[in-house]
Amino acid sequence: MMAQDIGWLKPPLVDSSSTPSIYRMTRRGNLSQLLTLKTFRAGEWIVEKLLAAAGMISILFIALIFVFLFKEALQFFKTVSPMDLIGKWVYDEYDEKWVFKTMWQAISSVPKYSLLPLLCGSFLVAFPSTVISAVFGIGCGIYLSEVASDKTREVLKPTLELFAGIPSVVIGFFMLMVAATPLQDIFHTKFRMNAFVGALGVTIVAFPIIVTLVEDSLRAVPKALREASYALGATRWQTIWRTTLPAAISGVSAACILGFGRALGETMIVLMVTGNAALVTGNVFSTVRSLTANIAAEMGYVEHQSEHYYALFLVGAVLFVITFVLNIFAEIILNRMRRKLRM
Amino acid sequence: MNRPETTEKNLKTEHKSGVEMDEALVKIKTRALSVYYGATQALKQVDMDIKKQAVTALIGPSGCGKSTFLRVFNRMNDMIPDTRLEGKATIDGIDIYSPNINVVTLRRLVGMVFQKSNPFPKTIFDNVAYGPKLNGVTNRSQLEEIVERSLIQAAIWDEVKDRLHRSAMELSGGQQQRVCIARALAVSPEILLMDEPASALDPISTAKIEELIHDLKKEYTIVIVTHNMQQAARVSDYTGFFLLGELIEFDKTERIFEVPKDKRTEDYITGRFG
Numbered sequence: 001m002m003a004q005d006i007g008w009l010k011p012p013l014v015d016s017s018s019t020p021s022i023y024r025m026t027r028r029g030n031l032s033q034l035l036t037l038k039t040f041r042a043g044e045w046i047v048e049k050l051l052a053a054a055g056m057i058s059i060l061f062i063a064l065i066f067v068f069l070f071k072e073a074l075q076f077f078k079t080v081s082p083m084d085l086i087g088k089w090v091y092d093e094y095d096e097k098w099v100f101k102t103m104w105q106a107i108s109s110v111p112k113y114s115l116l117p118l119l120c121g122s123f124l125v126a127f128p129s130t131v132i133s134a135v136f137g138i139g140c141g142i143y144l145s146e147v148a149s150d151k152t153r154e155v156l157k158p159t160l161e162l163f164a165g166i167p168s169v170v171i172g173f174f175m176l177m178v179a180a181t182p183l184q185d186i187f188h189t190k191f192r193m194n195a196f197v198g199a200l201g202v203t204i205v206a207f208p209i210i211v212t213l214v215e216d217s218l219r220a221v222p223k224a225l226r227e228a229s230y231a232l233g234a235t236r237w238q239t240i241w242r243t244t245l246p247a248a249i250s251g252v253s254a255a256c257i258l259g260f261g262r263a264l265g266e267t268m269i270v271l272m273v274t275g276n277a278a279l280v281t282g283n284v285f286s287t288v289r290s291l292t293a294n295i296a297a298e299m300g301y302v303e304h305q306s307e308h309y310y311a312l313f314l315v316g317a318v319l320f321v322i323t324f325v326l327n328i329f330a331e332i333i334l335n336r337m338r339r340k341l342r343m
Numbered sequence: 344m345n346r347p348e349t350t351e352k353n354l355k356t357e358h359k360s361g362v363e364m365d366e367a368l369v370k371i372k373t374r375a376l377s378v379y380y381g382a383t384q385a386l387k388q389v390d391m392d393i394k395k396q397a398v399t400a401l402i403g404p405s406g407c408g409k410s411t412f413l414r415v416f417n418r419m420n421d422m423i424p425d426t427r428l429e430g431k432a433t434i435d436g437i438d439i440y441s442p443n444i445n446v447v448t449l450r451r452l453v454g455m456v457f458q459k460s461n462p463f464p465k466t467i468f469d470n471v472a473y474g475p476k477l478n479g480v481t482n483r484s485q486l487e488e489i490v491e492r493s494l495i496q497a498a499i500w501d502e503v504k505d506r507l508h509r510s511a512m513e514l515s516g517g518q519q520q521r522v523c524i525a526r527a528l529a530v531s532p533e534i535l536l537m538d539e540p541a542s543a544l545d546p547i548s549t550a551k552i553e554e555l556i557h558d559l560k561k562e563y564t565i566v567i568v569t570h571n572m573q574q575a576a577r578v579s580d581y582t583g584f585f586l587l588g589e590l591i592e593f594d595k596t597e598r599i600f601e602v603p604k605d606k607r608t609e610d611y612i613t614g615r616f617g
Contacts, residue, residue: 222461224457224459224461225461225463225464227419227422227457227461228457228461228462228463228523228526229463229473230419230422230450231417231419231450231454231455231457231527232450232451232454232473232474232477232526232527232530233447233448233449233450233451233474233477233478233530234447234473234477235447238477242473242476242477243463243473246463246464246465247463247464340464340512
């Protein structure tokens with residue numbers, strides 16, 4: 001090892017008593033020793049590991065939920081064929097013939113576990129609510145990001161985010177007690193509680209999500225692009241329509257997908273206001289039962305580890321897969337946008 | 344377009360800047376122009392005559408107001424809240440800050456190229472066609488013609504003609520900047536403002552842009568902000584030196600660089616500060 005005078009490390013004209021310790025140390029030790037010395041700070045080590053653990057635990061929990069859910073769901077197929085998830089041939093004693101029944105009727109002499117009515121229910125609620133939230137949410141996001149003054153935004157944005165904080169049972173109660181009857185009068189629907197009322201309720205929770213994400217993605221569009229557009233003589237509206245919105249289109253699509261995922265996952269509002277009759281229908285004014293509401297409604301009285309119990313887990317797994325896929329889609333689309341804008 | 348010849352005889356007006364210029368050759372004129380951002384004064388009483396079909400360079404240290412000055416002419420400063428302007432800025436004798444001026448039309452007349460190349464995340468074709476489309480050109484063949492002409496003018500046609508329908512983001516920085524110049528030219532402006540157009544580019548791309556500026560001045564009035572003294576000397580006919588919002592000296596480029604009148608100009612161009 002070289003032992004050499006490394007006094008040159010000390011800056012000139014500095015009083016040695018006030019110089020930083022590294023200079024004093026190097027005067028005594030030697031440079032190669034100093035440079036290879038590992039610094040160990042216990043506090044830093046602990047914090048680092050704790051943060052890593054926090055991150056890992058959340059992944060672990062998701063993985064465990066995933067495993068548990070699928071383990072239970074797959075038990076269902078021990079006793080029931082996958083075909084039953086679509087429908088079941090049942091002998092109708094009254095008509096004296098075999099009929100193909102696409103019904104969810106778990107408590108019955110011949111239990112029927114068709115997912116079709118539940119999927120219909122979920123989509124009849126989630127789809128209209130996403131369309132409504134997207135139309136107003138994109139408009140509102142554009143307003144917040146491009147038009148509103150800072151002051152307006154400071155008031156409006158937190159107010160909108162409050163919507164997301166309203167407990168869904170409160171929204172469900174409001175839709176049930178206040179909104180459902182006038183809506184029936186307006187649309188002259190057969191059922192007071194129907195998918196459309198549910199969709200409007202779910203809109204209240206999906207809308208703020210879409211607004212926030214749309215606004216974020218519009219604001220992520222570099223200012224330079226807007227300037228370029230204005231400098232070419234574009235008006236504000238032309239700039240929004242031809243530059244800002246197209247540049248943010250991936251973020252806007254992702255916002256809609258995530259809003260859709262949220263709408264699919266919503267349980268309480270749907271359970272309270274859609275009437276819960278599991279029908280295979282395409283009519284939004286029909287009463288429906290969603291995947292989520294079905295679990296919530298039946299989990300309370302299901303017999304532990306029965307066929308019915310596993311069927312509910314299967315419904316949960318289906319829901320999980322759908323939202324999981326939607327989220328991955330949204331993530332891919334957002335990544336594409338970040339690449340496109342070079343952020 | 345009538346282009347009166349400059350002769351010693353018809354140089355009539357004289358300003359404190361020291362430049363004598365025939366009124367008929369003046370494209371842009373400012374008188375006692377001050378710009379404020381809130382309480383800060385970014386420009387102080389600037390008088391300048393900018394000549395038609397010539398290159399005018401604005402030099403000075405960072406924060407001296409040269410970019411603010413440039414952005415006066417297409418009113419891009421309007422977009423910054425709390426901006427206030429005093430004095431007069433005219434183009435062809437028309438006060439561009441008079442209340443009945445249509446800013447959108449003004450900006451179609453005064454093109455701008457920015458410091459950092461900022462192509463839209465669209466195809467090269469759509470980038471250049473953006474301005475004409477705003478002006479209501481929808482005919483495909485007409486658009487193609489404009490795009491080709493602009494790209495040729497911006498000296499990038501040969502490099503991109505085979506990939507007009509690929510994203511402009513795939514191009515190199517220097518190519519992007521020339522596409523941005525083509526985009527600005529596509530609306531047939533009369534004035535081209537360039538805010539340090541080559542500051543982020545390598546020497547070869549810079550040389551190409553400078554050559555381009557030299558060609559463009561035959562048709563356009565060009566105002567260029569630059570940090571690069573050699574660049575100002577190479578490309579411009581007139582140079583204005585700004586310091587702390589003030590126009591210290593404005594003269595023909597060779598005079599600014601050879602016989603500056605003001606000590607501060609001399610200090611700056613010889614690199615003693617800034």
